[in-house]
Amino acid sequence: MTTITEAQRAFFNTNQTKSIEFRINQLKKLKSVLQENEQKLNKAIEEDFSKSAFDNYSCELGLLYMEIDEAIKKIRKWAEFKRVRTNLVNFPAKSYIIPEPLGVSLIIGAWNYPYQLSVGPAIAAIAAGNTVVLKPSELPVHTSKILAEIINRNFDPSFFKVVEGGVSETEGLLKQRFDKIFFTGSVNVGRIVYEAAAKHLTPVTLEMGGKSPAFILDDRNMEMYVKRLMWAKFLNAGQTCIAPDYVLVHQSLKQKFLDLAVAEIKREKYSIENQNYVQIINEKNMNRIRKMIDGAQVVCGGSFDLQKRIIEPTLLENIGFDDPIMKEEIFGPVLPVISFNLLDDVITEVKKREKPLSCYVFTQNKRIKDKILHEISFGGGAVNDAVMHISNNKLPFGGVGESGIGSYHGEYGFKAFSHYKSILEKPTWFESGLKYFPHNAQKLKIMKWMLGLR
Ligand code: NAD
Numbered sequence: 001m002t003t004i005t006e007a008q009r010a011f012f013n014t015n016q017t018k019s020i021e022f023r024i025n026q027l028k029k030l031k032s033v034l035q036e037n038e039q040k041l042n043k044a045i046e047e048d049f050s051k052s053a054f055d056n057y058s059c060e061l062g063l064l065y066m067e068i069d070e071a072i073k074k075i076r077k078w079a080e081f082k083r084v085r086t087n088l089v090n091f092p093a094k095s096y097i098i099p100e101p102l103g104v105s106l107i108i109g110a111w112n113y114p115y116q117l118s119v120g121p122a123i124a125a126i127a128a129g130n131t132v133v134l135k136p137s138e139l140p141v142h143t144s145k146i147l148a149e150i151i152n153r154n155f156d157p158s159f160f161k162v163v164e165g166g167v168s169e170t171e172g173l174l175k176q177r178f179d180k181i182f183f184t185g186s187v188n189v190g191r192i193v194y195e196a197a198a199k200h201l202t203p204v205t206l207e208m209g210g211k212s213p214a215f216i217l218d219d220r221n222m223e224m225y226v227k228r229l230m231w232a233k234f235l236n237a238g239q240t241c242i243a244p245d246y247v248l249v250h251q252s253l254k255q256k257f258l259d260l261a262v263a264e265i266k267r268e269k270y271s272i273e274n275q276n277y278v279q280i281i282n283e284k285n286m287n288r289i290r291k292m293i294d295g296a297q298v299v300c301g302g303s304f305d306l307q308k309r310i311i312e313p314t315l316l317e318n319i320g321f322d323d324p325i326m327k328e329e330i331f332g333p334v335l336p337v338i339s340f341n342l343l344d345d346v347i348t349e350v351k352k353r354e355k356p357l358s359c360y361v362f363t364q365n366k367r368i369k370d371k372i373l374h375e376i377s378f379g380g381g382a383v384n385d386a387v388m389h390i391s392n393n394k395l396p397f398g399g400v401g402e403s404g405i406g407s408y409h410g411e412y413g414f415k416a417f418s419h420y421k422s423i424l425e426k427p428t429w430f431e432s433g434l435k436y437f438p439h440n441a442q443k444l445k446i447m448k449w450m451l452g453l454r
Helices: 004-012 020-036 038-049 053-079 116-127 141-154 167-175 187-199 222-238 251-268 283-290 343-352 366-375 410-416 441-450
Strands: 082-084 094-101 104-108 131-135 160-162 180-184 204-207 213-216 246-250 298-300 314-316 334-340 358-362 380-383 418-425
Touching: 004 104, 004 131, 020 038, 020 053, 020 116, 020 141, 038 053, 038 141, 053 116, 053 222, 053 410, 104 116, 104 167, 116 131, 116 180, 116 410, 131 167, 141 160, 167 187, 180 187, 187 204, 213 222, 222 251, 222 334, 222 358, 246 251, 246 343, 251 298, 251 314, 251 334, 334 343, 343 366, 358 366, 410 418
Parallel strands: 104 131, 104 180, 131 160, 180 204, 213 246, 213 358, 246 334, 314 334, 358 380
Antiparallel strands: 082 094, 094 418, 298 314
């Protein structure tokens, strides 16, 4: 039996995906397939964890349409040969770089934004001229099913195929040889994927998570800071890889911050009925998050409904860096607040931990902002805002250290799925005798001069 990778490799080797026209047509088709099925896509995500049509557009489909439009507009430029200067030692010659697709790609998606995190990388892969095997997360059953249905009905499987399944299906796929693996998910599974990729020396992009801090450093516009921060935290009920995981607030500002945060949570009236809140994805995660809530530390929220899989937006205070909640990524609607005296002390604590996917700095003080951006390593982030950096596809999106390897969005996605082939092209009418025998001091001197090593 021909495996999916064999079928896709055979198709890739026909060179059809190398045509820019082909890629643009496939991207246009993908956009219309998504648009035609918007109702079904909305229904599926609602069934999985009560995500509203508004959120499905603003956090999933809208971002995908933006990516497709950008790729269609820029693909010719991204795929162009790029001329670069030729150095003296190679004169006369032309030097240029040819972006080429890597080949057969595997994309493994996470559940929390089930469309954006699986179709997003697929757009980049197609734009760069690859074939795609897409394995969405199995946890949101309905979104996985609808993706398989609409993609597999409309695309040739030897070009673009959705394979549904969980651990064993993914393990099966990982045994096959791919030319690129793009993974979004947890650090533990990221390691498994990286190991499997190493067997075939397959390049990877790993989009993982971590504990992203938010610094509140002055109160010059605290109402605005809190409004943006609460929205970012409780969007998708905190099940966002770049959600602020915990807050670091100066002691003198703590009470004002907490009062405003409680007021903002009340004002926003988070609920499924108001369509601004979602369910926790499953019982396992309900129990995991629930255990992080220590009643003595609750400032607001803290209650939950196991049956409906809802956890109230919860603020916790009097948290220390050694508390259990600081040991793992929260990935739910619980926000611990740590107050501090000296900024340097908390920067040191943050740096003792794994490099986070994001970091947010709320201040009007340029020196302090610069200090944090300069001293802490993290994937990407925002100043006086949170999460929204993901929506600008001119910015590369990805982690560093344990939060990820590589990045995507816009041209960075194209680059993630491309190899940049370098060519030196020489005419045959001239050849310098410099590198040929016999060698002497005079030639060495000229060689050094030509290499710019005077
Ligand atoms: P996960 O690692 O459990 O699952 C991700 C994918 O891996 C799924 O498709 C799943 O089927 C597959 N998988 C699970 N176990 C596997 C195994 N043993 N072998 C092979 N494949 C396996 O992650 P998740 O729960 O879906 O997502 C949550 C995590 O993902 C969080 O840590 C979050 O921060 C991170 N995340 C990161 C980003 C990002 O863009 N950086 C986005 C969303 C989520």
